[in-house]
Amino acid sequence: MLPNKAKCLALLGGVLAALSAATASAQMLINGAGATFPFPIYSKWFNEYAKVDPSVQFNYQSIGSGGGQKQILSETVDFGASDGPMSDDNLARAPRTLWHFPTVAGADVITYNLPGNPKLKIDGPTIAGIFLGTITKWNDPAISGRNPGVNLPDMDIVVIHRSDGSGTTYIFTDYLSKVSPAWKEKVGKGTSVSWPSGIGGKGNEGVSGQIKQVPGSVGYIELAYAKQNQLAYADVKNSAGNYITPSIESVTEALATADIPDDFRFSMVNPPGAQAYPISGATWLLVYAEQKDHAKGEKLVQFLKWAYSDGEKLAPGLNYAPLPDALIKRALERVQSIKY
Amino acid sequence: MSTPSSTSILPAPGSRFPNIAFKWAAGLAAAMIIVLIILVGWELYAGSRLSLSKFGAGFLWSSEWDPVAEKYGALPFIFGTLVSSLLALLIAVPLGVATALFLTELAPMRMRQPITMAIEMLAAVPSVIFGLWGIFVLIPWLRDHLFVWLKHTLGFLPLFQGPIYGVSMLAAGVIIAIMILPIVTSISREILRSVPNLQREAAYALGATRWEVLRIAVLSYARRGLFGAAILGLGRALGETMAVTMVIGNRPQISASLFAPGYTLASVIANEFTEATTDLYLSSLFELGLVLLAVTILVNIAAQIMLKGITGSVSSKVA
Numbered sequence: 226m227l228p229n230k231a232k233c234l235a236l237l238g239g240v241l242a243a244l245s246a247a248t249a250s251a252q253m254l255i256n257g258a259g260a261t262f263p264f265p266i267y268s269k270w271f272n273e274y275a276k277v278d279p280s281v282q283f284n285y286q287s288i289g290s291g292g293g294q295k296q297i298l299s300e301t302v303d304f305g306a307s308d309g310p311m312s313d314d315n316l317a318r319a320p321r322t323l324w325h326f327p328t329v330a331g332a333d334v335i336t337y338n339l340p341g342n343p344k345l346k347i348d349g350p351t352i353a354g355i356f357l358g359t360i361t362k363w364n365d366p367a368i369s370g371r372n373p374g375v376n377l378p379d380m381d382i383v384v385i386h387r388s389d390g391s392g393t394t395y396i397f398t399d400y401l402s403k404v405s406p407a408w409k410e411k412v413g414k415g416t417s418v419s420w421p422s423g424i425g426g427k428g429n430e431g432v433s434g435q436i437k438q439v440p441g442s443v444g445y446i447e448l449a450y451a452k453q454n455q456l457a458y459a460d461v462k463n464s465a466g467n468y469i470t471p472s473i474e475s476v477t478e479a480l481a482t483a484d485i486p487d488d489f490r491f492s493m494v495n496p497p498g499a500q501a502y503p504i505s506g507a508t509w510l511l512v513y514a515e516q517k518d519h520a521k522g523e524k525l526v527q528f529l530k531w532a533y534s535d536g537e538k539l540a541p542g543l544n545y546a547p548l549p550d551a552l553i554k555r556a557l558e559r560v561q562s563i564k565y
Numbered sequence: 566m567s568t569p570s571s572t573s574i575l576p577a578p579g580s581r582f583p584n585i586a587f588k589w590a591a592g593l594a595a596a597m598i599i600v601l602i603i604l605v606g607w608e609l610y611a612g613s614r615l616s617l618s619k620f621g622a623g624f625l626w627s628s629e630w631d632p633v634a635e636k637y638g639a640l641p642f643i644f645g646t647l648v649s650s651l652l653a654l655l656i657a658v659p660l661g662v663a664t665a666l667f668l669t670e671l672a673p674m675r676m677r678q679p680i681t682m683a684i685e686m687l688a689a690v691p692s693v694i695f696g697l698w699g700i701f702v703l704i705p706w707l708r709d710h711l712f713v714w715l716k717h718t719l720g721f722l723p724l725f726q727g728p729i730y731g732v733s734m735l736a737a738g739v740i741i742a743i744m745i746l747p748i749v750t751s752i753s754r755e756i757l758r759s760v761p762n763l764q765r766e767a768a769y770a771l772g773a774t775r776w777e778v779l780r781i782a783v784l785s786y787a788r789r790g791l792f793g794a795a796i797l798g799l800g801r802a803l804g805e806t807m808a809v810t811m812v813i814g815n816r817p818q819i820s821a822s823l824f825a826p827g828y829t830l831a832s833v834i835a836n837e838f839t840e841a842t843t844d845l846y847l848s849s850l851f852e853l854g855l856v857l858l859a860v861t862i863l864v865n866i867a868a869q870i871m872l873k874g875i876t877g878s879v880s881s882k883v884a
Binding site: 289309311312414416419425427438439 | 629630631632633634697700701704705728730731732810811814815816817826828832835836837838839840841842843847
């Protein structure tokens with residue numbers, strides 16, 4: 226009985242809250258939809274921004290990058306969000322100029338389950354070999370040669386990858402396509418790909434769950450997730466030849482040294498920076514250059530300015546890499562030129 | 566059905582309105598189901614037009630699923646859906662029917678209610694919980710014990726060869742079996758309860774043992790209904806998504822080994838729909854939905870045909 230009563234009360238409370246929210250809304254509502262990867266930081270931003278400007282409320286549905294691109298193209302939302310830059314085909318379908326705004330970046334780490342979980346060093350072609358299924362044993366010279374002093378067992382490597390379409394997979398396959406011609410030719414890059422080997426786990430939790438369970442397994446997960454769950458992960462060799470531990474600083478360094486074109490549709494994997502972690506990627510907001518609704522456009526621009534100044538400072542606390550100052554400056558200039 | 570003639574219990578004779586209104590309301594409710602299925606089918610068809618025109622029937626027997634090259638085929642998913650569901654039935658139906666027999670025929674009266682409740686509680690456990698339990702509890706056990714044992718004793722069969730990862734077609738079958746067990750059991754129980762006592766008494770009167778009574782009088786009388794219970798379980802199994810996705814390994818391949826990972830229609834839709842950015846990709850996912858609907862309908866039709874084969878008569882009804 227009691228739980229029922231409690232439920233009723235909760236429901237009533239919810240209805241009342243909804244009603245009062247509705248009556249209080251001379252408040253403007255700005256809708257967005259898209260990527261799931263940046264959802265924690267975006268909801269933090271919208272919460273914080275509500276204190277800065279109480280007259281506007283942001284509503285963000287993390288339905289996935291595909292949905293975000295679709296909805297902004299059909300203009301059912303005021304802004305979209307995507308973990309990968311839009312393809313030329315999709316962008317050409319936009320009714321007006323649609324701009325990409327990079328917000329934060331994240332990284333993929335290579336995590337594994339080995340006896341004692343030693344710290345490993347690994348390079349791009351080796352990762353590609355493992356995921357292509359050509360390197361099948363942990364004591365393969367490609368791995369042991371880079372890890373003198375680590376006792377690598379004669380154990381089968383079990384590859385675990387994401388089964389659900391995700392920005393994490395996009396970053397990972399983007400990286401492998403860049404460092405391994407064989408990968409580029411056989412598999413390519415995308416939010417889902419046709420995996421040559423291994424088994425699929427759903428979400429970061431699915432992959433890390435499998436890795437914990439299967440001895441000898443290896444997989445890739447988001448840096449933020451690996452940090453929160455204290456998983457072992459490898460240092461990866463970057464294009465300058467250094468082995469880099471994935472961290473917020475080494476990802477921001479990657480952003481700072483990546484070649485970023487004028488339309489902000491960039492890939493930041495394997496950048497030239499000496500201290501840059503190579504397997505990382507940004508996430509974007511998608512905003513029309515000309516806003517149809519003057520009032521909404523104005524609020525959106527104000528929010529973006531806030532996000533690039535105060536918002537970026539919140540990123541490290543949630544394990545996202547903030548943009549480097551030079552890139553923030555470029556993005557802010559673009560924000561200024563949004564017409565409303 | 567036809568209107569009953571027991572008008573005497575109605576307070577005010579004369580008005581036929583309530584009768585007619587009820588008939589229409591009930592008819593409408595029944596029609597809604599048909600309309601709903603047609604609408605779902607239509608929506609899926611409309612969504613998959615692009616993929617239908619691009620791949621044609623080849624979609625059904627292509628084994629390739631490559632979102633990068635935009636080549637899509639449904640065969641490994643159809644295979645995975647059918648095999649995992651059949652495995653689940655093979656495990657759940659004997660268990661469910663045996664449990665139902667125990668509950669209706671053998672268990673002491675005061676044990677029946679608690680056991681029944683416990684089984685029905687199983688049905689209330691969310692799918693994702695079964696999935697997590699599968700990953701962290703069931704799969705390690707299957708991998709280290711049951712699968713190893715199967716490989717040792719039955720390893721000469723192609724079904725039990727190859728490397729053992731844990732996540733596999735067989736693990737998915739076991740998880741689905743647990744999930745459809747409540748529905749199979751409770752329907753079987755209702756069926757067995759509806760077997761007239763006269764049947765049992767007649768068999769006893771002929772000097773049958775308890776086992777013979779169950780076999781001749783109860784089970785053979787109820788087999789049609791029990792088959793129906795299995796079919797309802799199968800319907801559940803075909804569409805089960807979340808828990809399956811977590812334990813099947815999500816690998817679109819057709820392998821003879823039950824230890825190998827597989828993939829189902831429902832799982833690939835759940836996995837890839839949110840991040841599908843190109844039209845053809847989305848359309849192919851829609852077509853997988855259409856295929857799933859078709860597979861479900863075909864399996865049910867096949868079951869109906871088999872049902873007629875079993876009983877040879879069409880007069881008695883499935884509960």
